[in-house]
Amino acid sequence: MTSEDRIQLWIALCIVGPFCAYYWYWFIRSIIFYSRNGFNFTEDFGPEAYWADRGGDDDCVLMKPKEKFFIAGPSFVVVTSVMLIFIVLGLAGTI
Known part of the structure; x- marks a missing residue:
């Protein structure tokens, strides 16, 4: 792994x-x-969490509390955690 790759991984670690x-x-x-x-x-x-931006100014659909708890929260936690694991494994030289 080159030093340039390591710099990119450190920047990704600082962002993710x-x-x-x-x-x-x-x-x-x-x-x-x-x-x-x-x-x-x-x-x-x-x-606040939104389902999607429908293209208009105020057409964002706000998630209900139950949807945030069961869908958005776990999804964001899993996605960012998996990304962070791969970044750390890359920095450690495992992958």
């Missing part, structure tokens, strides 16, 4: 690492909040 930590933080906080709340999803918690 904070995103991974952010999504883990909010997912764990959501688990704690909803478990104390009796898993009552009528109250929203955490940052």
Whole structure:
């Protein structure tokens, strides 16, 4: 592995690492909040999440709390964690 490849991996680590930590933080906080709340999803918690931007100015579809908890949170945690694992393994020289 060349030093240029290592620099790219270090830059990727500095970019992906904070995103991974952010999504883990909010997912764990959501688990704690909803478990104390009796898993009552009528109250929203955490940052807003959107399904998609439909091309218009205000046509974004906001996710409901249950969708954020069961779909968005785990998805973001898994994706950023897998990316981070591959980056770290690349830096360690394993892959």
